[in-house]
Every structure is written in C-alpha cells, then in structure tokens.
Amino acid sequence: MSNIYDKWERLVEAVIRREQLWQMFHDQSASVSSISSDFSLDSQVLDVPFDFSSPGGSSTYQQLRPPAVENLRKKETSVEKGVSGLVFIQGFNPAFDLDDMSKSTAEFLGKGTFGSAYMAAMDNGITVVLKRLNGVNMPEKKFRQHLEIIANVRHENVSALRAYYFSKDEKLIVYDHYSNGSVSAMLHGKNGENRAQLDWETRLRIAIGTARGIAHIHNQSGGKLVHGNIKSSNIFLNSQEYGCVSDLGMANMIAIPVMRTAGYHAPEVKNTRNVSQSSDVYSFGIFLLELLTRKSPSHVIGGVEVVDLVKLVNSVKGKEQTASVFDVELLRNRNVEEQMVKMLQIGMSCVAKTPRKRPKMDEVVKMMENKQKFSDFQPDFIFKKCKF
Numbered sequence: 001m002s003n004i005y006d007k008w009e010r011l012v013e014a015v016i017r018r019e020q021l022w023q024m025f026h027d028q029s030a031s032v033s034s035i036s037s038d039f040s041l042d043s044q045v046l047d048v049p050f051d052f053s054s055p056g057g058s059s060t061y062q063q064l065r066p067p068a069v070e071n072l073r074k075k076e077t078s079v080e081k082g083v084s085g086l087v088f089i090q091g092f093n094p095a096f097d098l099d100d101m102s103k104s105t106a107e108f109l110g111k112g113t114f115g116s117a118y119m120a121a122m123d124n125g126i127t128v129v130l131k132r133l134n135g136v137n138m139p140e141k142k143f144r145q146h147l148e149i150i151a152n153v154r155h156e157n158v159s160a161l162r163a164y165y166f167s168k169d170e171k172l173i174v175y176d177h178y179s180n181g182s183v184s185a186m187l188h189g190k191n192g193e194n195r196a197q198l199d200w201e202t203r204l205r206i207a208i209g210t211a212r213g214i215a216h217i218h219n220q221s222g223g224k225l226v227h228g229n230i231k232s233s234n235i236f237l238n239s240q241e242y243g244c245v246s247d248l249g250m251a252n253m254i255a256i257p258v259m260r261t262a263g264y265h266a267p268e269v270k271n272t273r274n275v276s277q278s279s280d281v282y283s284f285g286i287f288l289l290e291l292l293t294r295k296s297p298s299h300v301i302g303g304v305e306v307v308d309l310v311k312l313v314n315s316v317k318g319k320e321q322t323a324s325v326f327d328v329e330l331l332r333n334r335n336v337e338e339q340m341v342k343m344l345q346i347g348m349s350c351v352a353k354t355p356r357k358r359p360k361m362d363e364v365v366k367m368m369e370n371k372q373k374f375s376d377f378q379p380d381f382i383f384k385k386c387k388f
C-alpha cells in the first residue's frame with residue numbers, strides 16, 4: 001500500500017507542477033487549451049526544470065522570465081513540504097506500477113469554477129481525472145469531514161470519489177475518467193463541432209439517471225445533502241449509458257458569487273454557498289430543457305450561443321409551435337412526441353421561480369418513471385396543444 005501511495009504522491013506532485021508551469025505560460029483567463037505530454041517521474045524531471053523539449057511540450061524553458069522561475073521554485077518547495085494527506089477511498093485499488101506511471105500522459109481538460117481538471121492516462125489502461133481545487137481555505141479537519149461525506153455517497157448514478165489529497169497549499173480530488181466526455185460536450189461539441197448523435201432513448205436514459213443520482217444525493221446526510229452545481233458539464237454516462245452526476249459537494253466548499261449568465265442557478269442563489277436542494281431541482285430543470293432543445297444555457301468553450309431556456313420555452317406556451325423548441329434531431333422520432341412534451345413539462349415544473357413550488361427530486365423521478373401523476377404538481381406551464 002505504501003508503495004502505491006508513494007507513486008500517487010509523485011503523480012500528484014507532477015500534476016501540480018505541470019499546472020504551475022502551464023499557468024506561467026498562458027493567460028489565466030478561462031481560455032481552454034489542451035496540453036498533452038509525458039509525465040516523467042524520474043528524479044531528474046521531478047526536479048524542475050521540467051523537460052519542455054519532450055514531445056508535446058508546448059513551449060521551451062528559456063521562455064520563462066527569471067522572476068517567474070524563482071516563483072515556481074518557491075511554490076514547489078512548499079508543495080514538497082506540504083505533501084501529506086493523500087487518501088484513497090475504500091474499495092478503490094489503483095493497480096499500476098511505477099513503470100505505468102512513468103509513461104502516463106497528462107491532458108488539461110479545462111478550468112472550471114473551482115479549479116482545473118486533468119486527465120492522467122497510464123499505459124495499462126487506467127485513466128483518472130485529477131481536479132485541483134482553487135481558493136478552498138477550509139481547515140484540514142473540515143475538509144476531510146466534508147470529503148468523507150461525499151465519499152460515502154455510493155450510487156450507480158453518482159460519480160464515485162476515488163481519492164483526495166490535502167496539504168496547506170494544495171487540495172486535489174480524483175475521479176474516474178469518462179472517455180465519452182460530458183453531456184455538455186455531447187450536446188454542443190467542444191468547439192461547437194463534433195456534436196454527438198443523441199436519440200430520444202439515450203436522452204431519456206441520461207435524464208432519468210441524472211434525476212435518480214440527484215434524488216439519491218438528496219436522501220443522504222439525513223436528507224440534507226446538496227449537490228450545488230448541476231450542469232451538463234458535470235453529467236457523464238455510466239457503464240449502462242445512464243446519466244451519472246459528478247462534482248458533488250464542491251459548490252458549498254467555497255463562496256463564489258454566481259453570475260446570472262451562468263444559466264443553471266436558481267434566481268434565489270446569489271453565491272455558490274447559497275445552494276439548496278430546491279436550487280438543485282431548478283438546475284436539473286434547466287438541464288432537462290437543455291437536453292430537449294440542445295441549446296446551451298451558459299457559455300460553452302468554443303462559443304455556442306447562450307439561450308435563456310425558460311424564456312424560450314415560455315415564448316411558445318399555449319401556442320401551436322411547440323415542436324419548434326425541440327432539437328430537430330428529436331423530431332425525427334414521430335412516436336415519442338407525448339413523452340417529449342411530458343419531459344418538457346417536468347422541466348418547467350422544476351424551474352418554478354418560487355422554490356417551494358418546485359417538486360422534490362424523488363417526485364421528479366416518480367413522474368419520469370410514470371409512478372406519479374404529473375398533474376399533482378399543477379405547473380404554471382401546460383401546452384394547450386402540441387403540434388408536430
């Protein structure tokens with residue numbers, strides 16, 4: 001075990017260093033790029049300078065200005081001293097050896113609200129995602145307690161936390177890597193291109209799986225646990241191709257003011273710590289509308305148009321143009337119109353302005369599974385007539 005632990009610590013160090021270097025080369029704004037290069041874990045490379053001349057390196061060491069190099073060296077020292085708290089979640093047995101590690105490839109996946117995500121792929125087929133959290137100033141005890149709660153949430157529709165790492169300066173979390181990418185990438189493509197073909201059955205599985213995952217989360221910790229950041233870039237497909245919710249509990253670790261343009265946040269949520277189960281329901285409603293319309297409620301890297309989905313759907317309320325809100329790809333399925341409209345109505349009941357008018361997540365699941373009548377919720381929004 002200590003051998004594995006040691007290798008993990010080295011991977012963690014390598015990722016941290018890689019990002020520090022990346023940040024010095026690039027503007028720290030939300031631009032997205034992808035770096036792919038070798039993680040070389042021999043001591044020569046772990047001691048900076050990093051081997052920028054290796055294939056895939058995006059720049060050369062000489063381009064760093066001396067103060068930046070100095071800065072980097074200081075940061076590294078603190079990281080080395082601070083390495084202390086890598087914790088594997090029970091049941092996760094990372095079976096790889098130093099040889100696999102030395103050949104692993106790191107790819108920058110993106111920068112989110114709470115930090116940056118990296119994929120680390122090893123030759124033996126094991127791939128994980130490391131998320132480096134920014135701005136989390138929780139004391140160690142509180143951080144560990146928080147992550148233990150998250151680690152105890154085990155469900156097929158909730159992405160399992162695999163490991164976490166705490167030091168004074170660095171907080172990392174480790175998840176499985178989902179090779180198909182997020183539902184956001186499937187719907188909108190990374191650059192507005194490469195969008196996936198998503199038929200109705202697939203979208204239904206994504207919607208129901210996601211709803212079940214959130215409902216399970218809401219039933220944990222005495223019915224008090226909140227996800228806090230439901231959005232399509234945090235939803236993946238599990239092995240049965242049902243929706244699977246990731247990034248649980250990150251939102252309420254740090255208070256960040258939310259921008260209305262962020263799209264998924266309920267009107268009452270002013271910062272990321274304000275989130276609640278009913279604001280999760282709102283965010284899920286927006287996600288459902290996104291799944292049905294294939295329009296993005298928030299900025300997607302590469303720049304597809306941002307749409308106010310609630311406004312859009314309300315604009316056809318009671319009109320005979322219902323079909324115009326659905327993704328054209330779905331309109332090919334002639335025999336599922338009724339199901340699509342029902343799903344749209346469930347989505348609209350979730351985005352009620354007043355939190356207490358929103359259904360509970362358990363009720364949403366039952367509505368989707370036809371175990372509870374949709375009319376129990378008297379949503380403001382009913383299509384008078386649906387014309388396809």
Ligand SMILES: Nc1ncnc2c1ncn2[C@@H]1O[C@H](COP(=O)(O)OP(=O)(O)OP(=O)(O)O)[C@@H](O)[C@H]1O
Nearest residue numbers: 109110111112113114117129175176177178182233
């Ligand atoms: N386990 C994973 N497997 C595959 N891709 C992932 C995984 N986790 C995150 N990603 C992708 O990495 C990118 C960055 O993720 P991250 O969660 O840091 O930010 P985000 O989802 O864009 O925003 P937020 O921080 O608000 O959740 C996103 O495109 C996300 O879909």
